[in-house]
Amino acid sequence: MNNTIMQLSEAIIDGNIMEAKILTQKALDMGATAKQILDEGLMNGMNEVGELFRDGELFVPEVLVASKAMDTGMEIIKPFLKEGDVEKKGKCVFATVKGDLHDIGKKLVAMMMEGAGYEIVDLGVDVSPEQLVDAVKEHEPELLGMSAMLTTTMAYMNDTVKALEENGLLDKVGVMIGGAPVSPKYASEINAKYSADASSAVELANSLISL
Structure with a gap:
């Protein structure tokens, strides 16, 4: 076997x-x-x-x-x-941020997290901060995952975190970000958590859920 x-x-x-x-x-x-x-x-x-x-x-x-x-x-x-014994750990909303059409990394993370017991709401690509705030209000997830592959679109991650804060949602959802131009330093600056790849995203999600 x-x-x-x-x-x-x-x-x-x-x-x-x-x-x-x-x-x-x-x-x-x-x-x-x-x-x-x-x-x-x-x-x-x-x-x-x-x-x-x-x-x-x-x-x-x-x-x-x-x-x-x-x-x-x-x-x-x-x-x-x-x-079986893999119970749903929590819900996670995923999106590639506004202006960015890359979704392979996001799909891999979403797939692995689904396999690890998370309920996934995938909003797709080119998703604005306003749409993300609406999705968090609607689905009430424990986690929000954002991906960007372009340096020019990374700023929308910061805009989204600010919009969540303005709507009183930031303390209700753990924000995970990743993608080629993203770094742990940038994540820390915008009040988010960084994940380097799909497998570490699952570990990060587990640690955020347990907090």
């Missing part, structure tokens, strides 16, 4: 969608729990993909295919996750 889960990780890294589907089902049939398949197979593979992408060994198209392979596995285990 452990060998099958290890092969599943490799299938995710290779972006082999059909293989990921077959191995996920096989692991379930062999008696692996959905949580085990998620943590040791799907997440493990996707974390490796994130590291390879960061190191320049994988590129955007390969990351997209890998995330599709993970999605295929997730579809199979999702019903079992809901029945």
Whole structure:
């Protein structure tokens, strides 16, 4: 069984969608729990993909295919996750900020957080501070995740935090930010928390939820 889960990780890294589907089902049939398949197979593979992408060994198209392979596995285990011991930890609203159309990093983070037990509300790309404030009012999430890939759009993260503060919402939601131009220093300056990649975003979310 452990060998099958290890092969599943490799299938995710290779972006082999059909293989990921077959191995996920096989692991379930062999008696692996959905949580085990998620943590040791799907997440493990996707974390490796994130590291390879960061190191320049994988590129955007390969990351997209890998995330599709993970999605295929997730579809199979999702019903079992809901029945099993992975309870919803909280709700998170995600968006790529105004003026920015990049969403691969955001999608990966959202996918991993969903797998880790979070309810995800993804607003998509090019989302204004006003729309984010409205979404926080409507969905009442514990967390808000913002992504930016352009230095020119980063300022909207600050605008959003200020708008949350003006609306009395900042103390009700943990703000997580990430993306290529974003740094821990910038996050600290605008009263947000920084996440370098998808796997550390899950750890950050867990730490913010437990506060």
